[in-house]
Amino acid sequence: MNYEINEGTLAILPSKKQSKVLEDKEEYIINSTPFEIMDHSCKYFGSSYEGRKEGTKAVLDINYKVPIIVENSRNIIFFPTNSPSAEDCSWISLKNIKKIEEAEYNSTTILFNNDISILIPVSKRTIENQILRASRLDLIMRDR
Numbered sequence: 209m210n211y212e213i214n215e216g217t218l219a220i221l222p223s224k225k226q227s228k229v230l231e232d233k234e235e236y237i238i239n240s241t242p243f244e245i246m247d248h249s250c251k252y253f254g255s256s257y258e259g260r261k262e263g264t265k266a267v268l269d270i271n272y273k274v275p276i277i278v279e280n281s282r283n284i285i286f287f288p289t290n291s292p293s294a295e296d297c298s299w300i301s302l303k304n305i306k307k308i309e310e311a312e313y314n315s316t317t318i319l320f321n322n323d324i325s326i327l328i329p330v331s332k333r334t335i336e337n338q339i340l341r342a343s344r345l346d347l348i349m350r351d352r
Contacts, residue, residue, distance in 0.1 A: 226240070277349065
């Protein structure tokens with residue numbers, strides 16, 4: 209694998225057995241699943257996905273669809289749109305979200321700070337809940 213999540217990464221979207229990675233000014237197709245990219249990036253920054261997940265579970269007392277701190281010092285936090293083991297799970301960067309809007313067919317449009325938008329086939333309420341969880345994690349970790 210030759211991709212690590214960075215501050216410019218907006219979203220990691222599933223595309224068959226690959227991923228479409230959106231960054232501020234670039235878009236990549238990576239021959240790994242979104243979960244594999246998350247796991248690799250956590251390891252690149254000195255931990256593992258499982259370690260980050262267990263840490264978040266302990267801090268927030270939640271057990272499913274856990275937001276992940278990929279890198280602490282740069283505050284890179286991503287949250288899953290579905291169960292991370294699901295083939296249709298996307299990962300979204302918390303700090304790059306500008307706005308979310310309800311869309312047709314129980315979907316949500318996510319607008320990023322650079323005005324790129326994506327349509328996620330998940331309800332707005334689910335995305336709001338995931339943003340809340342990730343924001344709580346961010347706040348708690350900053351206070352520590």
